[in-house]
Amino acid sequence: MSQVRFLARRSALALMIALAACGGDEPASPGPDAGPDAGPDAPPPAVCGDGAVEGTEACDDGNTAAEDGCSATCTVETGWTCTGAPSTCTSTCGDGTTAVGAEACDDGNTDTETGCAYGTATCTGCSADCQTALTLTGSVCGDGTVDADHEQCDEGDAVPGDGCDATCQLESTCGDGVLEGLEGCEDGNTTAGDGCSPLCLVEEGSACYGLPSICAPACPAAVPTILDCDSGTVDGNTMGGTTIITAYAPCTTLNSYAGAERFYVFSNSSGAPVDVNIVATRGGSSGDYDLFVLGDSGATCGAVDTCIDSSTGTGSTETVDFTAADASPYYVIYDIYNAPTATSAFTLAITCRPAGCGNGLVNLDEECDDGNGGNGDGCSDTCTVEAGHLCDDGEPTQCHPIVCGDGLLEGEEECDDGNDDPGDGCSDACAVEPDYDCTTDSPSVCTPRPYTVSTIAAACVDMSGGTDVDIIGDDEVSDAAALPFSFTYFGQPATSWVMCSNGNLQLTDDGFNNWTNWPIPDEDGPNALIAPFWDDLLFSSTEPTARVLTTGSPGSQVFVAEWANWRPSGASGDSGVTFQAMLYEGSNVIEFHYCAINGTDSALFGSGATIGIENQDGTSGVEVSYDTDDAVTAGSGFRFTPR
Numbered sequence: 001m002s003q004v005r006f007l008a009r010r011s012a013l014a015l016m017i018a019l020a021a022c023g024g025d026e027p028a029s030p031g032p033d034a035g036p037d038a039g040p041d042a043p044p045p046a047v048c049g050d051g052a053v054e055g056t057e058a059c060d061d062g063n064t065a066a067e068d069g070c071s072a073t074c075t076v077e078t079g080w081t082c083t084g085a086p087s088t089c090t091s092t093c094g095d096g097t098t099a100v101g102a103e104a105c106d107d108g109n110t111d112t113e114t115g116c117a118y119g120t121a122t123c124t125g126c127s128a129d130c131q132t133a134l135t136l137t138g139s140v141c142g143d144g145t146v147d148a149d150h151e152q153c154d155e156g157d158a159v160p161g162d163g164c165d166a167t168c169q170l171e172s173t174c175g176d177g178v179l180e181g182l183e184g185c186e187d188g189n190t191t192a193g194d195g196c197s198p199l200c201l202v203e204e205g206s207a208c209y210g211l212p213s214i215c216a217p218a219c220p221a222a223v224p225t226i227l228d229c230d231s232g233t234v235d236g237n238t239m240g241g242t243t244i245i246t247a248y249a250p251c252t253t254l255n256s257y258a259g260a261e262r263f264y265v266f267s268n269s270s271g272a273p274v275d276v277n278i279v280a281t282r283g284g285s286s287g288d289y290d291l292f293v294l295g296d297s298g299a300t301c302g303a304v305d306t307c308i309d310s311s312t313g314t315g316s317t318e319t320v321d322f323t324a325a326d327a328s329p330y331y332v333i334y335d336i337y338n339a340p341t342a343t344s345a346f347t348l349a350i351t352c353r354p355a356g357c358g359n360g361l362v363n364l365d366e367e368c369d370d371g372n373g374g375n376g377d378g379c380s381d382t383c384t385v386e387a388g389h390l391c392d393d394g395e396p397t398q399c400h401p402i403v404c405g406d407g408l409l410e411g412e413e414e415c416d417d418g419n420d421d422p423g424d425g426c427s428d429a430c431a432v433e434p435d436y437d438c439t440t441d442s443p444s445v446c447t448p449r450p451y452t453v454s455t456i457a458a459a460c461v462d463m464s465g466g467t468d469v470d471i472i473g474d475d476e477v478s479d480a481a482a483l484p485f486s487f488t489y490f491g492q493p494a495t496s497w498v499m500c501s502n503g504n505l506q507l508t509d510d511g512f513n514n515w516t517n518w519p520i521p522d523e524d525g526p527n528a529l530i531a532p533f534w535d536d537l538l539f540s541s542t543e544p545t546a547r548v549l550t551t552g553s554p555g556s557q558v559f560v561a562e563w564a565n566w567r568p569s570g571a572s573g574d575s576g577v578t579f580q581a582m583l584y585e586g587s588n589v590i591e592f593h594y595c596a597i598n599g600t601d602s603a604l605f606g607s608g609a610t611i612g613i614e615n616q617d618g619t620s621g622v623e624v625s626y627d628t629d630d631a632v633t634a635g636s637g638f639r640f641t642p643r
Contacts, residue, residue, distance in 0.1 A: 048074040051086035059087035067101025079103065093130035103130040115139075118150045141168035146198075153199050164199060174200035177212050185213040214267045214329055227266040227332060229274060229352035236262050238289075238336065239343040245335060248292050251307035257290075260343055261335035266293075266350075268324035273355035275363045278348055280311075280318045280334050285344030287336045291318035294331040312337070323355050323364055357383035360396035371396035404430035407443035415444035437620065448643055450490050451590075451613065451622050456637040460580055460595035463562045466547035469499045474538060476501040477511040484550045485557050485585040488642070489528065490615035497561075499546060500526070503533035503609065505561055505581055508616075515569075517610040521621035528616045532581045532592040533563070533632070535609040540567035540576030540598070552585070559583040564595075568603035575599025579632075590640040597634040606631030613640055 046055030051062035057074040059082035064072045069080035069089020076082050079099030082089040091099030096108035105126035107113070113125030116138025125134035139147040142158030146168070153164035160166050162182060172181040175190040175198075183200035185208035190198040195206035195215020202208050208215040214226055227234065238260040245263075247255035268274050280291045290313075295306035308330060311318035324330060336342050355363045358381075360371035366383035368391040373381045378389035378399025385391050390410050391399040402411040405428075407418035415426035415438035422428050425436035425446025432438045435453070438446040469478045478499040487494045489507050498511030504526065506512065512526035515536040520529070542565040549560045565576040578596040583589075590613060597604050607629045614621035624638055625631035 046074075048072070053085040053087065058082070059089065060085060061089060062086040069099075069101075077101070079106065098130075105133040106130050118147060141166070155199070170199065172200070174198060179211055179213075184208070185215060186211060187213040187215060212269070212327075214265055214327070224263050224265045224331075227264045227348070227350055228269055229276070229350065231348075231350045234264075234348045234350070235345070236334065236348060237283075237343065237345045238262050238334065239345075241343075243340075245333065248290075248294070248307070248310065248333075248335075251292050251294070251310035252290075252312055254312075254337065256338040257335045258340045259336040261333055262346075263331055263333040264348070266324065266330040266332050267327050268352075269327055270352075273323060273325045274352040275355045275361075276322050276324050276330075277351045278320050278332060281347050281349070282316050283345030283347075285342060287339050287342045287344055288314050289318065289334060289336050289344060289346065291320050292331075292333045292335070293320045293322050294333065295328075321364055324352075325355075357381065362393075362395055362397060367391070368397040368399060369395070370399060404428065409440060409442045409444055414438065415446060416442065417446055418443040435622075449622055450615075450620065451640040451642055453622050453624060454639050454641070456591065456593075456639045458593040458595060458635045458637040460578075460593050461549065461551060461558075461560045461562075461582070463545075463547045463549055463560065463564070463580075466549035466560070466562065469546040469548055469561075471499055471501040471546045472539075472544060473501060475513040475515050475536075477513040478546075480509040480511070481548075483507075483583070484559055485554070487559075487583055487585065488588045490620065492616060494528070497559075499548070499561055501546065501563075501566075502537050503535055503563055503566065503579070504529055504531040506530070517608070517626075519626045520610060520612040520614045520623040521618050522614070523618035525618070527614060527618040529612075529614040529621070530581055530583075530590060531610050531612055531614075532579050532594075533577065533606070533609050533611065535603070535606075536569040537563070537566040538569055540565045540574065542576060542598075544576070555586060557585040559585075562595075565598075568601075568608055570603030570608050571599055571601035575601055575604055577604050588642050591637060593637045594632045594634055597632075602629055605629065605633065611638070 046057050048057060048060060049062065049064040051060055053060045058076050059070040060074045061068065061070040066072050069077055070082050070087050071077050077100045079091050079097040080089045091102040093103060093106060094108060094110040096106055098106045107126040110128050112128045113134060113136055116123035116136050118139055120138040121140050123136050123138060125136045127134065141151060141154060142156060144154055144156030146154045151168035152170045154168045155162060155164045158166050165171050172183060174183060175188060177186060177188045179186040184202045185196035186200050187194065187196040192198050195203055196208055196213050197203050206215050241260035241262045243258060243260050245261055246258045248257065266276065282289050291311045293308040295308050308322045309320040311320050322330065334346060353361055357366060357369060358373040360369055362369045367385045368379040369383050370377060370379040375381050378386055378391055379397055380386050388402055389399050390402050391397045402413065404413060404416060405418065405420035407416055409416045413430040414432045416430050417424065417426040420428040425433050426438055426444055427433050435449045436446050437449055438444045471478050480496045480498050482496050483494060494507035496509050498506050498508065500511055500513055502515050506526045507528040514526060517534045544566045545564045547562050551558050551560065560580055560582050562580045564578040567576045576598050580593045580595060582591040606625055608627055611625040611631055612621055612623035622640060
């Protein structure tokens with residue numbers, strides 16, 4: 001029954017009672033239809049789903065659907081709060097009660113759990129939006145994984161007596177430097193990955209020796225002897241040694257080390273960097289024994305990652321030097337080369353000294369060490385020689401500034417004539433001035449060169465009327481011929497010439513065909529040299545020619561020698577260079593002219609050539625270029641004028 005109908009009936013009943021009160025003392029007789037139930041009607045029953053909260057209803061949201069907060073019987077569902085009529089129902093994620101139909105879970109918070117509390121292997125959790133139920137795992141002692149927040153160890157069994165107790169705490173004090181209990185090694189730390197684990201057990205693939213333990217990758221059948229700075233001289237014998245290592249790349253490319261070797265592990269236990277010197281001296285054997293220092297793991301089994309130092313001579317002693325910065329292992333191996341069955345007694349002499357700049361000892365990576373860490377005194381704070389200084393080989397190092405003009409030829413000085421005056425052959429920066437030669441004495445003696453040299457533009461002569469010279473071949477020298485006029489060369493008369501296919505004239509009766517060029521001057525032949533382009537010249541794809549021609553009138557004649565279309569060995573086959581040398585009658589001037597260059601290879605421009613002139617005994621000369629890139633170009637030239 002609706003609320004309206006109920007209120008209407010209630011109003012009618014009240015009216016009837018009022019009328020009865022106004023009608024007299026006698027009550028009205030009931031009508032003929034009155035019965036035993038006559039009186040007010042009972043309230044109609046509540047209807048769930050009509051939106052009115054009545055009777056015993058706790059809610060009514062206007063429907064009889066479940067899992068929306070108000071059930072099909074109008075009771076409030078778990079996890080919901082309903083208010084009003086029709087009822088409005090809401091749920092709250094994180095209140096600890098899972099709202100039926102709205103939430104998959106509710107663990108009392110809005111955080112997403114990632115794991116169970118320590119000691120619980122599995123548990124359930126809930127996402128931050130209460131929509132996903134989670135199955136989580138947690139850390140427990142005995143699962144084989146160390147939980148750093150709760151465990152010192154975890155060997156996967158939670159059984160005591162193996163160094164890790166039932167609560168995953170260490171049973172002995174690993175890292176204290178004392179080998180005790182079930183410890184298999186003791187390297188003084190609890191660092192993993194260094195061969196000795198945080199439980200002081202030897203890690204897989206490693207072997208540990210001594211105390212404190214030195215750990216290194218294990219090598220089958222090989223137990224090394226431990227060396228340190230206190231070892232002094234150690235006796236050894238390759239007899240009974242292993243035959244594991246057959247090569248020591250990258251120390252050497254040789255791979256014939258199949259014989260017996262002895263290897264050692266050097267460890268610096270001093271706590272400070274040291275320079276180590278080891279001298280191996282073989283016994284009575286005449287075999288070729290070599291000494292190696294290797295770094296990194298695996299080295300002792302032949303898989304060498306780092307070559308620290310090696311000594312592979314053929315004498316009776318081998319010496320290696322290296323800096324041991326810390327206690328890391330260094331593998332020292334004495335092995336025989338190319339003698340698989342030979343053995344020998346030997347000794348190793350080990351000496352150490354402190355490393356570090358400023359201690360007055362010149363260490364392996366130092367140029368100097370004057371016993372202090374300062375700058376400006378010749379030896380820097382990184383123990384390198386400072387610019388403008390010279391340091392001796394003493395310990396501690398003595399350094400002094402290099403002074404140009406003091407008469408002492410030192411450092412980078414090219415000369416030092418005892419003054420700083422320019423124009424006398426040695427400049428005020430102690431560099432040899434152009435057209436001078438200076439001795440390497442102290443003080444230097446500088447003398448003018450017999451020729452000055454200047455650059456000119458090429459003015460090549462037409463050689464079509466010239467005479468062919470028979471040097472068309474590789475490393476050919478012509479027969480000697482007479483110069484067509486008197487000519488003075490380096491103050492001495494020159495009367496004959498020979499022409500070489502390698503780009504030079506020689507004013508002599510007997511020439512050299514050297515294809516290898518070198519600087520000027522040099523006492524080795526060729527001498528009396530006129531070298532417009534001394535290099536290893538070959539044929540180009542265009543037929544080369546070699547010609548001489550004399551032009552001009554008596555008294556002012558010019559002797560011209562030409563090399564046309566010759567290819568330096570460093571250039572490609574279809575390239576070539578054409579150049580001329582000219583000797584002038586009367587003035588004794590010499591000129592080089594570069595007529596044509598066909599190609600782009602650097603060798604065509606002088607990168608492998610010597611250019612210049614040299615006297616009769618190779619003691620003096622004027623060099624323009626030696627193996628210099630772009631020394632010549634087509635159309636360029638040089639003039640040599642006697643002083």
